[in-house]
Amino acid sequence: MKRDTQVLGWRLRRRRIAAVMALLALVAICLHLNTMRLPWHGAIAAERAAPAANAQLARYHATEQAKPVIGIRDNLSGLTYSPHTHTLFAVINRPPSVAELNTKGELLRLMPLEGADDPEGVAHIDGNWFAIADERRNRIHWVEIVPEGRKVVLSQTQSLALGDTEIKNFGVEGLSWDGQRRQLVAVTEKWPMQVLRISLPAFALGTGASPSVTVKSWEPADPTGLPTTDLASVEVDPRTGNLLLLGEESSVLYEYDRNGDLAGLMPLWAGESGLERTIPQPEGVAMDGSGVLYLVSEPNLFYRFEKRS
Incomplete structure (x- = not known):
């Protein structure tokens, strides 16, 4: 016992x-x-x-959300808006492709992207000219995408190598064009997470000549750095020149003014910005000239946000 x-x-x-x-x-x-x-x-x-005048992103509301892009099954990534065609262009990394969408998120055409390994970012430059980032090779290519084109070929195009990366899958993740400063803005995802401003003062598209560039790192004014653990995409507001930085892991869109100060942000979570559900894996952001925001998320979801008055 x-x-x-x-x-x-x-x-x-x-x-x-x-x-x-x-x-x-x-x-x-x-x-x-x-x-x-x-x-x-x-x-x-x-x-x-902060004062409401600075929180412009807080006034955005989803008018289209979680809309599957019919014709694309997976890997929908970087996004850009072309004022030349009034349409959106996105890249897909597997298989490497370029997609053109209308502003309602409907697929207009899907073009194979020959010569690319891991396309993640795209930026409209001028007319039919775009920049495309190949993350695994850490290289930026300039390509012409004509209205009747059925494929995009990177071989024999002007390009810029940004050097080797220790981890091949953490090269250039997103691109945007700052027309006011004639700068290409690039972001790397992490390790290191950084924002790069690439000046192209005398770059002539379509000449075949290698661009003469100046690459500088951009830092926020806050000495503690960016309030995110990764960067998935970048957009330059065409009206103000402000930077929009998209965090995939946080599902938050951050806005920085020209002084590097945080001017606003938009959580992409359920119950915020009119969203019924949290955006699962935001990968690309674009803005048109009137300030309408467009986002894409993997595998193939489309979102549209408009600012309330």
């Missing part, structure tokens, strides 16, 4: 120890997750405490 009591007592102690260990593990996980969310949650709290 005494032995049975000792065994029962030992089993109870073991269960108590196991319960305490499980509780400690749960607390550690919660603290870790809270730490991971602090960067963008802190930014959101600061932005909401």
Whole structure:
């Protein structure tokens, strides 16, 4: 009887120890997750405490959400708006392709992208000219996409190599064109996460000559850095020149003014900005001349946001 009591007592102690260990593990996980969310949650709290005049993104509301792009099954990535055609262009990394969409998210044409390994970013430059980023090769190509074209070929095109990366899948992730400054803006996803301004003062498209460029790193005014853990895409507001930076892991769109100050942000979560569900994997952002925002997310979802008056 005494032995049975000792065994029962030992089993109870073991269960108590196991319960305490499980509780400690749960607390550690919660603290870790809270730490991971602090960067963008802190930014959101600061932005909401700022004057309403600076929080322009807070006035955007989804008018089209989670619309599957019929004709594209997966890997919908970078996005850009062309004022020349009044349409959107996106890239797909597997298989490498360029898609043209109307502003309602309907596929107009799908073109194979020959010579690309891992296209992730695209930016409209002028007329029929675009820049396309090949992330794995960490190279930017300038290509002409004509209205009647059925494929895009990168071989024999002007290009710019940004150097080797330690991790091949973390090269150039997003592109945008700053027409006011004649700069191409590029972002790398992480390790390192950075924003690059590539000046092209005398670059002539279609000449075949290699571009003469100046590459400078852009940093926010806040010394603590960007309030995100990764960068999936970038857009330059064509009206103000402000930077729009898209965080995929945080599902937040950040806006920075020309001084590098955080001017606003837009959480892409359920219950925010008119969204019924959190955008699952936002990969591309674009803005037209009237300020309408367009986003795409993997595998093939399209979103449209308009600013309320």
